[in-house]
Amino acid sequence: MPVRVLVESSTPSQVSGANSGHTSFQACTLLGIGQAFSGTQNVSSLQKDEAWRVNVRIQGCDLEHGYLCGTMEALNVPMADTPVVTFWEGEIVDTKNYTFFTGKWEATPEDDIRHWTKFQSFSPLMGQVEVDGGKSLDLSNYPYIFMRWKEQYFVNVGTDCGLTIAGFYYVCFSCSDGSISGFYYDPNSRFSSFSYCPFQKLELKSTNDGRSGFSFPSYELQ
């Protein structure tokens, strides 16, 4: 989800390191393609409390490469006439393709740890992550999936919409109930800086289009 433009955005640099030899990452059906989530992103500042309604849809998933992507729709953005849709790409922290250390987007290992520790489910992993970014952890059976979501472009509005997608989200997905928590991080935005306001928290729940249960569409690229 975009945030207000405040400072110049930064350019992403290198991809994280990778290693091999881990058990392959298991799919979680609730994080499959076509799945939808809805909730809010808290964008409160010292001046006022504010939360935007947010919808997310998973559009692509490639576990082998630790890749996930989809769209994020912000519904009641004050300066926008219509809901603002962005396309994001996600890095799954599978310790094979990506570790807990971002290694780019101006996020230092300290920034990483500061954000990951906001998730309760991260605490058992903390010790090892401090040592090697979690490279030696086997998360294939861990009931939480940690990711970084980086918005890539605006789908339905121009870049002159007064919003920025320069930052990225630290995300934690619960495989049990399909809930998603996330924290937005943009080193150049004072809105995401700790000294000015709390972390911008994203909270989403799995949705089912008003059905009495869960439905799973699918496509297969050739």
Next chain:
Amino acid sequence: MPASRPSSDLILDRLASSDGQIKLKAIRQLKNHIIGNRTKKLSYIKLGAVPAVAATLADFDSDPNLIVQSAAALGSFACGLDAGVRAVLDAGAFPHLIRLLSASDDKVVDAAARSLRMIYQSKLAPKYDFFKEENLEFLLLLLKSENESLSALGASIIIHSCETGEEQNILCYAGVLDKLISLLYGSLSQRDASLESIAAIVKNNSEAVSKFVDLRGGRALSPVIELSKDKYSRTRLLACLCLICVKNASSCHLQDTGIKTKLINILLELLDDSGQVGDEAPFAFLSLIAEKEDLQKLAFEGNAIDKFYNHLQDCPSHPKRLEGIFLALADLCSKLECCRSKFLSLQMLNLLVDALTHYDANVRTAACICLKSVSRSIKNLSVGYFMNERIVIPLVRLLSDPSTSVQVAALGAISNIVVDFTAHKSVFIQCGGIKELVQLTKSMDPSLRLNAVWALRNMVFLADKMCKEGIFMELTVSSVASLICDPEPSIQEQALALVRNVVDGCMDCVEYAFAEEGIILDAVGRQIRKSSKTEILIQGMYVLSNVASGNEFHKEAIMKLLFPPAENGSRSFFCQFLHSSDSRLRTSAVWVIVNLTFPASPGAFGRIVELRKFGVVSQIKRMANDSCMDVKLRARHALGQIITFGDS
């Protein structure tokens, strides 16, 4: 004053002359006429010149000069023309040419060997039987010969006739590879023929590769690597192809990045050759990078896409080269998003769209395959990048192309493009795409049926109700039911996935499964009882799961389908799915239970009682500690719902 040219008839008359000198002159003239001239070759073949020339070889008393000229003329007829090869073989010249290899006159031997090499370049040449001991000995003699034409003939025989693993192995054990390595240091024709022969022997044969690389103290690859830098472009290409065969057949040779990069660079440079070598270079490149992400990455870093782009832009290429370039680009873009981004940023899509209407069917096919690869980019699908009339109109036209391979390739590209996450799916409908796809689901050709159903399945993914309605009207309920029961398992799977998507989305969509007295749901039920293919069962389970996420009526219908009153539940096919060794099938089956026991639905309690009776609840309890996390969590979810109604 210029002399008048003798007419064809005159030459034929002279060929029949009993005067040796007249005959010799006529054969010389004939040879000069036909060299490099396909039309003249065909016209002389029609006039019966080949048997007249071949007759000279049969005459043991013929003048050696006459034999040399005759053999050369026959070789010329055979060179690059199958009709010529056929005429030479039909005239019975082949055994005479073989006999002449043992002649005492070196010029005769040389001429016969050259002529036979021309014949062996054609598929029509008789297959050489390496399993006959005398044949193998003769082949070794040829390869060992000091005569350049004879040794090159030996290599040509291998290129022509070595096809199976047994043939490769027998040649290896006979010591042929060592002889071929010697030829790598010979003349141009010996080097080229040897490189091609080695490639024929080691292709897809790791044992042969091991034998080869161990020769000459483990340095057998060195001369091949050296020849990949030769001044002749054809030699460079053949050396690369030989190295690619070694690399592809065995995972322990030529694996370092340096040699891979060199091969990529050489092949890209060979594109600059304006002739046959340049036409063949993209195919060699393709065989190097196909399915190999690391090599595709290296090629990307070596600016392969820019180079192909320059060649596509520079000149109107030969169809063969265009086909090769699009196929190479297809492979480059098959896995890596960076390649797709580069392709799109160079505006190559415009060149590709032009190629969709190329007069050559192979180019049209290659362009579709390339589009299929490029359109794997979810990043671009997400904004509907490919869903516009400039691309969709020519693609839809290709669905009625006279060539089946073009149709299949076009369907492949369409399958990806219609995934489109925006509201642009209507562009495809307005271009008449649905009508064409539905038509192809009725084709007698299973590959067309499969890909058409596949495209419809992707089209329906997250489609709105109007789009689904349009497709269903065109396709009809009974056709969907028939496709679910198609004789081809892969079509059954795609048809079930299509239904899975149709009943997803808004609640009303579930009703499609119940249209026309529920014949679709009946077909699903029959298929999942009958099939043993896991992929089919998984799709079937998701159809049932999606329907079971509907209202009470929908849930009850699924209960009846899974546990018909007449059957004993404990032996139910459904329980076998819960026990499956495939965790994906177990997961999909547990989702059905999660939806059937959804606590907010009024009939949940009754269904739980039934499920308990059929032993499903106890099975779900056991699955709460499943080795697969997804299964375990879904089973716990279902148990959590069941427990809200009491645990007895």
